[in-house]
Amino acid sequence: MAKKRPQSKGARPQLTDGEVPVVGAREPCPCGSGRRYKACHGRAAAQAVTELVQRPFEGLPGECDWVALRELVPAATAELRLRDGLPEGVPSVTLATVLPMAWPALRRDDGSVLIGLQNDTASGDISRDLADTLTQALTAAPGTPVQARRVPADGPRLQDLLDPEGTFAPVVHTGFEFWVPDAENASAEVTASLERANAAAIPTVKLTGVDAAYWCEAPDKNHLRWVMPHPEEQLLDALARLHAAGRSGLGEGTRLVGSFRAHGLTVPVWDLPSATSAEDIEKPAAEFAERLAVALASDEPLTGDERRARGGLTNRQVTLS
Known part of the structure; x- marks a missing residue:
């Protein structure tokens, strides 16, 4: 079988990045070079990515x-x-x-x-x-x-x-x-x-009594994921104080299991029994918000138990963005 003759470099359209449409990374580059987009004009696009903004929504309402x-x-x-x-x-x-x-x-x-x-x-x-x-x-x-x-x-x-x-x-x-x-x-x-x-779609409900807290229904257990605006170190200290004191839960059968970072903010996560609805968690979440406010206001050094609790929460922390 005869081999396909490669297109000569001189025959390739001389297009700038701004003239080439964006396509999938593995698709042929629209410039006609015969190479995949990621190896052609997509390479320049990747190199032109701006520096990551850690909190892209900072300053916006909500x-x-x-x-x-x-x-x-x-x-x-x-x-x-x-x-x-x-x-x-x-x-x-x-x-x-x-x-x-x-x-x-x-x-x-x-x-x-x-x-x-x-x-x-x-x-x-x-x-x-x-x-x-x-x-x-x-x-x-x-x-x-x-x-x-x-x-x-x-x-x-x-x-x-x-x-x-x-x-x-x-x-x-x-x-x-x-x-x-x-x-x-x-x-x-x-x-x-x-x-x-x-x-x-996973069934999800926004709580009404506190800000930016979302209940969701998973196959084995439900969860509450709560996006919080507080500085990360201060928030982790406060959560550790409550966790060490046995006051970080949201009622019987619930458990603060850790947190993750997303777009510069910290998101604590609780496991909930599968029978716990969003309505059931409204009052416990509001009560937790009051306990958290007190813990956030404390500037006392963490005790040994609190440091261990903080280490456990930090070990289970991941970053999404």
Whole structure:
């Protein structure tokens, strides 16, 4: 069999990175070189990734809930208020955990905008990537999804575009029906994506009595995952004081099992009995918040038992971002 003659270097299109669309890392590079994207123009894109921003949502109203919707919650939405108000023809802007086919954003037929939060981002600053997606969506043609692209390092961030005085009030959904206001006329592709997403969603409920705490139902046991805004070292000391005193639980059969870091914040996690509902945990969580406030205010050195408790909690800590 004759070998395929490689394309000569002289015949390759001489395109700049800005002219080459972003595709999957293992797909052929759109420039026509014959190489995979990751080994061609994708290499330059990877090298251009900006320095990782540890707290991309810092300064936004509801930072803890932004982190929760990015990492913990399958299906949720939140209305966004823009610093300069909504442009003409855009009745609303809504943040969503995910969108059909993992679109970064969507301009609906009525002009409203949906922004997906859980998508992969091209740079080390999620806030800048989302701001670029939002800017594109505001001017996209109605009925058009917005595709990802590489973001200029000096582009605006969400903190520049959103109203700093606005509230951030997530609404947790049992499924992704909010994708399709007119389900009967949805495309087969969107309908199939909806069915897959609903099948994979873990039942989740946002507690009402404390901030940024989310109950979820797992097959063997339930959990409470609580995004907290306190400085990490201070929070771990406070949790260790309560743990050593036997006061870190949320009622009978519950257990503080550790924490993880996400976007610069610490997220303690409790195991709950499978029969414990979100409603059951509301009062214990509010009571724990009071105990935690007292422990956070203490500046006494940790005792030996408290240091051992802290070591146990720290050993079970992981970082998601």
